[in-house]
Amino acid sequence: MKKTILLFSGIVLLASSLFAYEPTLSLTNKSDLAKSPYSLTDFKKLKKANAEDPANVVKIKLLPLLFTMFTLQYERSIKENMSVACDFSFLRRSITETNLNNESFTTTYSAFGFSPEFRLYPNGDAREGFFVGPYATYLNFGIKGEYVNTNNAKGTGEISNITAIGGGVLLGWKWLIQDAFVIEAHLGYNYLSLTTPSSVNVTYTDGTKGVERVPELSVSGGIPTGGVTLGYAF
Numbered sequence: 001m002k003k004t005i006l007l008f009s010g011i012v013l014l015a016s017s018l019f020a021y022e023p024t025l026s027l028t029n030k031s032d033l034a035k036s037p038y039s040l041t042d043f044k045k046l047k048k049a050n051a052e053d054p055a056n057v058v059k060i061k062l063l064p065l066l067f068t069m070f071t072l073q074y075e076r077s078i079k080e081n082m083s084v085a086c087d088f089s090f091l092r093r094s095i096t097e098t099n100l101n102n103e104s105f106t107t108t109y110s111a112f113g114f115s116p117e118f119r120l121y122p123n124g125d126a127r128e129g130f131f132v133g134p135y136a137t138y139l140n141f142g143i144k145g146e147y148v149n150t151n152n153a154k155g156t157g158e159i160s161n162i163t164a165i166g167g168g169v170l171l172g173w174k175w176l177i178q179d180a181f182v183i184e185a186h187l188g189y190n191y192l193s194l195t196t197p198s199s200v201n202v203t204y205t206d207g208t209k210g211v212e213r214v215p216e217l218s219v220s221g222g223i224p225t226g227g228v229t230l231g232y233a234f
Contacts, residue, residue, distance in 0.1 A: 057182050070089070130172075156202065197214065
C-alpha cells in the first residue's frame with residue numbers, strides 16, 4: 001500500500017514539474033484580476049503600454065486667426081521619437097482707404113501656403129513633450145485692387161503669383177490630454193524674403209487709365225515666430 005502511495009505521489013510531482021509555467025497577464029474581465037499574480041498598478045501600466053497610441057493629430061493655430069489667416073496642421077508619428085507634419089495656410093484680407101483726392105480703393109490680399117516639417121522628440125515619445133522641428137515654407141500671394149476715381153468711375157487692378165520660399169526651426173512642447181486632445185506651444189526663428197509691388201495698373205470704366213498705389217507688404221530676413229495650437233489626436 002505504501003509503495004502505491006509513493007508511486008502515485010511521484011507521478012503527481014513529475015506531472016507538476018513537466019507542466020509548470022510562469023503565469024502571464026491576460027485579463028479579459030475584472031474577475032481575472034483577482035486570479036492574477038500581478039498588482040493593479042502593474043496591470044494599468046501594462047494595459048497602457050499595450051494600448052494603441054494615437055499616431056495622427058489635426059491642429060489649428062490660434063495666432064494666425066488674429067490676422068484673418070486660417071492655418072491647419074496635420075502631424076503623424078513615424079517612429080517613437082519622430083514625426084512629420086505639414087501646415088496648410090489660407091489668407092484673405094481686405095483694406096479700404098481714401099486718398100487726398102477723395103479717391104477710394106479697396107485692396108484684397110489672398111494667399112495660400114504650406115510648410116512641411118520634421119520633428120524630433122528627445123524624450124522618446126512623439127505623442128507629447130519637448131520637440132525640435134526644422135521646416136520649410138512656400139507662400140503664394142495675390143493682390144486685387146478695386147478703385148473709384150474722382151469721376152466715380154470704377155476700375156480693377158490685379159497682381160497674382162507672388163511667391164516666396166523660406167524656412168526655419170521651432171522649439172516647442174506638446175501636451176496630450178486624455179489620449180485625445182492636444183495643446184501645443186512653440187517658439188522659433190523663421191527666414192522669409194517677400195516683397196509685394198507698391199502699385200498696380202488700372203483701367204477705369206470711363207476709359208481712363210492710371211497707376212494706383214497699393215499697400216506694400218515687405219518681409220525680408222529672419223524674424224522670430226511663436227504660437228499656440230489646439231488639436232485632436234486619433
